[in-house]
Amino acid sequence: ETRRDTYVYDFSEGSREMRDLLGGKGANVAEMTRLLGAERVPAGFTITTEACVEYMRADRSEPDGLAGQVAAALERLEALVGKRLGDGEDPLLVSVRSGARESMPGMMDTVLNLGLNDVSVEGLAAKTGNPRFAWDSYRRFVQMFGNVVRGVPGERLEATIRELKGERGVKLDTELDVDALRELTGRFKALFEEQTGERFPQDPGEQLRQAIRAVFDSWMGERAIHYRRINRIPDDWGTAVNVQQMVFGNKGDTSGSGVAFSRDEVTGAPEPSGDFLQNAQGEDVVSGVRNTREIAELAEIMPDAHAELMEILRTLESHYGDMQDVEFTIEEGHLYMLQTRNAKRPAQAAVRFAVDAVEEGLLSKEQALLTVDVAKLDALLHPTFDPNAEVRAIARGVAASPGAAKGAVVFTADDAVAAAEEGRAVILVRPFTEADDVAGFHAARGILTSEGGKASHAALVARGMGRPCVCGASSLEIDVDGGEIRAPGGVVVRAGEQIAINGSTGLITTDDVPLVAAEWSPQFEQVLEWSDELRTLGVRANADTPQDAQRARRFGAEGIGLCRTEHMFMAADRQPKMQAMIMAEDEERRRAALAELLPLQQADFEGLFDAMAGAPVCIRLLDPPLHEFLPQRHEIEHELERLRDEGAALGGAGGGKVAELERTLVRVKALEEVNPMLGTRGCRLGILYPEIYEMQAVAIFAAAAAVRERTGRAPLLEVMIPLVDYEIELETLRRLVCDAAHERGLEVGEDFLVGTMIELPRACFLADSIAEHADFFSFGTNDLTQTALGFSRDDVESKFMGVYLERKIIDRSPFETLDTPGVGQMVRMAAWLGRKTKHALKLGVCGEHGGDPDSIDFFHHSGIDYVSCSPFRVPIARVAAARAAA
Numbered sequence: 001e002t003r004r005d006t007y008v009y010d011f012s013e014g015s016r017e018m019r020d021l022l023g024g025k026g027a028n029v030a031e032m033t034r035l036l037g038a039e040r041v042p043a044g045f046t047i048t049t050e051a052c053v054e055y056m057r058a059d060r061s062e063p064d065g066l067a068g069q070v071a072a073a074l075e076r077l078e079a080l081v082g083k084r085l086g087d088g089e090d091p092l093l094v095s096v097r098s099g100a101r102e103s104m105p106g107m108m109d110t111v112l113n114l115g116l117n118d119v120s121v122e123g124l125a126a127k128t129g130n131p132r133f134a135w136d137s138y139r140r141f142v143q144m145f146g147n148v149v150r151g152v153p154g155e156r157l158e159a160t161i162r163e164l165k166g167e168r169g170v171k172l173d174t175e176l177d178v179d180a181l182r183e184l185t186g187r188f189k190a191l192f193e194e195q196t197g198e199r200f201p202q203d204p205g206e207q208l209r210q211a212i213r214a215v216f217d218s219w220m221g222e223r224a225i226h227y228r229r230i231n232r233i234p235d236d237w238g239t240a241v242n243v244q245q246m247v248f249g250n251k252g253d254t255s256g257s258g259v260a261f262s263r264d265e266v267t268g269a270p271e272p273s274g275d276f277l278q279n280a281q282g283e284d285v286v287s288g289v290r291n292t293r294e295i296a297e298l299a300e301i302m303p304d305a306h307a308e309l310m311e312i313l314r315t316l317e318s319h320y321g322d323m324q325d326v327e328f329t330i331e332e333g334h335l336y337m338l339q340t341r342n343a344k345r346p347a348q349a350a351v352r353f354a355v356d357a358v359e360e361g362l363l364s365k366e367q368a369l370l371t372v373d374v375a376k377l378d379a380l381l382h383p384t385f386d387p388n389a390e391v392r393a394i395a396r397g398v399a400a401s402p403g404a405a406k407g408a409v410v411f412t413a414d415d416a417v418a419a420a421e422e423g424r425a426v427i428l429v430r431p432f433t434e435a436d437d438v439a440g441f442h443a444a445r446g447i448l449t450s451e452g453g454k455a456s457h458a459a460l461v462a463r464g465m466g467r468p469c470v471c472g473a474s475s476l477e478i479d480v481d482g483g484e485i486r487a488p489g490g491v492v493v494r495a496g497e498q499i500a501i502n503g504s505t506g507l508i509t510t511d512d513v514p515l516v517a518a519e520w521s522p523q524f525e526q527v528l529e530w531s532d533e534l535r536t537l538g539v540r541a542n543a544d545t546p547q548d549a550q551r552a553r554r555f556g557a558e559g560i561g562l563c564r565t566e567h568m569f570m571a572a573d574r575q576p577k578m579q580a581m582i583m584a585e586d587e588e589r590r591r592a593a594l595a596e597l598l599p600l601q602q603a604d605f606e607g608l609f610d611a612m613a614g615a616p617v618c619i620r621l622l623d624p625p626l627h628e629f630l631p632q633r634h635e636i637e638h639e640l641e642r643l644r645d646e647g648a649a650l651g652g653a654g655g656g657k658v659a660e661l662e663r664t665l666v667r668v669k670a671l672e673e674v675n676p677m678l679g680t681r682g683c684r685l686g687i688l689y690p691e692i693y694e695m696q697a698v699a700i701f702a703a704a705a706a707v708r709e710r711t712g713r714a715p716l717l718e719v720m721i722p723l724v725d726y727e728i729e730l731e732t733l734r735r736l737v738c739d740a741a742h743e744r745g746l747e748v749g750e751d752f753l754v755g756t757m758i759e760l761p762r763a764c765f766l767a768d769s770i771a772e773h774a775d776f777f778s779f780g781t782n783d784l785t786q787t788a789l790g791f792s793r794d795d796v797e798s799k800f801m802g803v804y805l806e807r808k809i810i811d812r813s814p815f816e817t818l819d820t821p822g823v824g825q826m827v828r829m830a831a832w833l834g835r836k837t838k839h840a841l842k843l844g845v846c847g848e849h850g851g852d853p854d855s856i857d858f859f860h861h862s863g864i865d866y867v868s869c870s871p872f873r874v875p876i877a878r879v880a881a882a883r884a885a886a
C-alpha cells in the first residue's frame with residue numbers, strides 16, 4: 001500500500017508491484033531482498049518517483065518533509081549495518097542510483113562511494129587494511145561526483161588520469177599505487193574547485209543532498225528526454241532515487257563486478273551469459289574501458305560465487321516468469337545482487353525464450369506470448385546477407401544485435417540524423433558509443449564499433465531498437481577526426497563509402513552484398529502457430545499483385561482485406577489506355593477505351609485469385625482522382641514548349657503531336673482540383689462515370705468464373721465501394737455491381753458480397769442507414785484519420801507533427817497508432833450502429849493501423865472481425881492479435 005506524503009521506503013518495505021512509485025530498480029531490489037534474503041542484497045532505501053515529480057513541479061526544490069524522511073531512513077540504515085556515513089574510523093559508504101518506472105539504461109545518473117572525505121578515507125584504509133582500495137574508492141567518488149553531480153567535464157578528468165599514468169610510467173588504472181591514487185584524488189579535487197568555484201564537499205550529508213538532486217535533475221537532462229521521446233516514455237513519470245550501502249568489487253582478486261543474463265541475451269539459448277571484471281567496480285564493466293571476461297570463466301576463478309549466481313538466475317527467472325538481466329558484485333568471495341530486470345532482447349531471443357519457457361513448464365502459452373515484444377519481431381522479417389553471396393570480410397567483431405544492414409559510413413550521430421532526413425541509408429561507425437549517440441542509432445541502418453562486447457552500450461541500445469550491430473571489431477582503427485576506418489591489410493574506408501555488417505555473425509565487409517529475406521526459425525513458427533490458436537481477430541493483407549498476395553499467404557494472411565485497383569492502372573502498359581479512357585469525349589468512346597482495359601484488369605484479378613486460392617479477396621473499386629492518370633500539367637506545358645520551339649525551327653513539323661498535347665492539357669485543367677484529396681474520387685467517380693465501375697465489376701466476375709473453371713476453387717469475393725458519405729451513393733453503386741453479376745448468373749450474398757469502406761465522419765454517424773445496403777464495412781482508418789482530424793497525411797510529417805510531438809500535444813502520430821479517443825470512438829460507434837441494422841455485418845480494418853500492435857489491441861476490443869495490413873506486418877499482427885486476446 002502507499003502512504004500519502006511518504007517519500008521514502010526502506011528496501012524491506014517495497015515489492016515488485018510498487019514499480020510506479022519506487023521505479024523498476026527500487027521495486028526489484030526490494031523484491032530481491034525478500035526473495036533472496038538480506039545477506040544477498042545490500043541494504044538501503046528508495047526515494048519515490050512522486051518526490052521527483054514534486055521536485056520538478058516546485059521548480060527544482062525538494063518537497064517538504066523529504067529531508068527529514070531521508071535523514072530518518074539514513075539513521076535506520078546506519079543502525080542496521082552498524083556504520084555511520086562519514087565516520088572517521090569505519091565509514092558507511094552508499095551509492096545513489098537513479099531508477100525510473102521503465103529502465104532507461106545509462107540515461108540517468110548514479111554516484112558510487114558517497115560518504116568518503118579526507119577523514120573517512122583514512123578510516124576506510126585502516127579498517128580494511130587496504131589503503132590502495134580506500135584511495136581508489138575515494139578518487140572514483142571525487143571523479144563521479146564531480147562529473148555527474150557538478151558537471152566537471154569527463155574528458156578533463158580522463159586527461160588527468162592519463163597524465164598521471166604517463167608520469168608514473170604505467171598503462172593501466174589498476175597499476176596506479178596508493179601514492180599515485182592519493183595524488184590523483186588531489187588533482188581531481190583541484191579540478192573540481194577550478195570548475196565549480198567551490199571546495200569539494202566534505203560533509204557527507206551535503207554530498208548526499210547534492211547527489212539526490214543530481215539524480216532528480218538527470219531525469220530532465222537532454223539525453224534522458226531524448227531517450228524518452230524515442231521510447232515513448234512520458235516526461236511526467238519522474239525517477240526514483242535509491243540510496244544503497246556500497247559493496248566493493250575493487251578489493252582485490254577475490255572481488256569483482258559484472259552483468260549476467262539468465263539466458264543468452266542474443267540467441268535466447270538456455271545458457272546464462274554475461275561479462276565480468278575482476279577487481280573492479282560496476283561502471284568499469286559497462287563503460288568498455290577494460291576488456292571484460294565471459295561469465296563462464298567465473299566458474300574457474302570463483303567457483304562458489306559462480307554456482308550461487310547460476311542458482312539465483314534460475315530463482316529470479318522462475319519468480320519473474322521472464323528472462324532476467326542482473327548486475328552483481330562479488331566482495332571478497334561474497335556475492336551481492338544489485339539489480340534485476342526483465343531482459344531486453346532481440347526478437348530471435350524473445351521467440352526462443354517463449355518456446356523454451358512453455359516446454360520447460362515455466363509459462364503457459366498466453367504468458368509466453370506476453371513476454372514477446374511484438375514491435376521487435378520486425379527484425380525477424382528483415383533481410384540477412386544472401387547466403388549464396390561470396391563475401392570478403394575486412395574484419396570481424398562481436399555479433400551483438402542480429403540482422404544485416406548496409407549503407408554509407410558516417411562517424412557521428414549528427415551525420416546519421418542528417419543522412420536519414422535525406423533518406424540515405426547509413427551505418428554509424430564509432431570506436432564506442434555513449435548516451436549522446438542514441439539519436440544516431442535511430443537514424444542509422446546499423447551500428448559498428450571497435451570496442452566493447454555484448455554488454456556494451458552500443459550492443460544494448462542497438463538490441464533495444466532492433467538495429468543490427470557489430471561491436472568490438474578491435475582490428476579496425478576508427479579514426480573519427482580523420483574520417484576514415486583503417487582495416488588490416490591496408491584497407492581504408494572513408495566517410496560516405498559503402499559498408500555492410502552482419503549483426504548475426506559479426507562480419508564486416510565493403511562488398512555490395514545482396515540482402516535477402518530472413519529464414520524463419522522453428523521457434524518463430526511455433527510462436528505464430530500459438531498466436532493463431534489464441535487470437536480471435538482475423539488477419540488479412542493489403543495486396544494488389546499476385547506476388548504480394550503470395551507473400552501475404554506465406555506470412556499467414558487469411559485473405560486480402562484491400563486490393564487497390566488503381567495500382568493496376570498505373571502500370572506502363574495500362575497508362576495509355578487509361579489516358580484514352582479519360583480523354584474520351586463521350587460515353588461511347590469511353591466505353592470503347594474501357595473495353596480495351598477490361599481484359600488486362602481481368603487478367604490481374606485472375607492472378608490474384610489464383611494466389612489466394614479460395615480465401616476471401618476484398619476489391620476496392622477505383623478511388624483516386626482521374627487527373628492522377630494523366631501526365632502532370634507542368635510536364636505537358638514543358639513538352640509543348642519544346643515541340644513548338646522545335647517546330648518553329650523545322651517549319652511546322654510535329655503539329656499532330658502538339659494538337660494532341662493541347663487536348664490533354666485542356667482535359668488536365670478541367671479535371672484539376674484545388675484539393676483533390678477531398679475532390680472527385682472514390683464512389684463520386686462511380687456516380688459520375690458508372691461505366692468505369694461497371695467495367696471493373698465485369699472484370700472481377702469474369703476473372704472469378706475463369707479461375708473457378710480452371711481450378712475448381714472460387715474466391716470469396718467482396719466488392720468494396722470507397723468513400724461513401726450518403727447511403728444513396730452506396731445503394732446506387734451496389735445495384736450497378738449486382739446487375740453486372742446478375743448477367744453472369746451470380747447472386748449477391750451467395751456468390752459475392754458488396755460493402756463499403758467507412759472512411760468519412762458522416763458515414764460513421766449514418767452507419768445504420770449505410771448498413772442497409774452493405775454486407776460488410778471495412779474501416780479505412782487512414783482517410784478517416786485525415787478527415788476526422790482535418791490532417792493531411794502527406795503534409796503533417798514535414799510541417800507540424802514534429803512540433804506537436806515535441807510540445808506533447810500528441811505523443812505519437814495518429815497515422816501510426818489510432819487516435820482512440822477520437823477516431824477510435826467513431827469506429828466503435830459505426831460498428832455498433834452498423835450491427836444494429838445488420839447483426840451479422842462483417843467488420844474489418846484496412847488502414848495502416850491494421851498492422852500496429854496498440855491499434856490492434858483496440859480493434860480486438862471493439863468487436864472488429866479482422867484487420868488487414870501490409871504483407872510484412874502480417875506476422876506481427878498475428879502475434880499482436882493473440883496478445884490482445886491473452
Ligand code: ADP
Nearest residue numbers: 095097098106110244245246247282283327329
Ligand atoms: P545504471 O542504471 O546506469 O545501470 P546503476 O544504479 O545500476 O546505474 O549503477 C551502475 C553500477 O554501479 C551497478 O551496475 C553496480 O555495479 C554499481 N553499483 C551501484 N550501487 C552499488 C552498490 N551499492 N555497491 C556496489 N556497486 C554498486
Ligand code: MG
Nearest residue numbers: 106327338339
Ligand atoms: Mg544498472
Ligand code: MG
Nearest residue numbers: 722759780783
Ligand atoms: Mg480512402
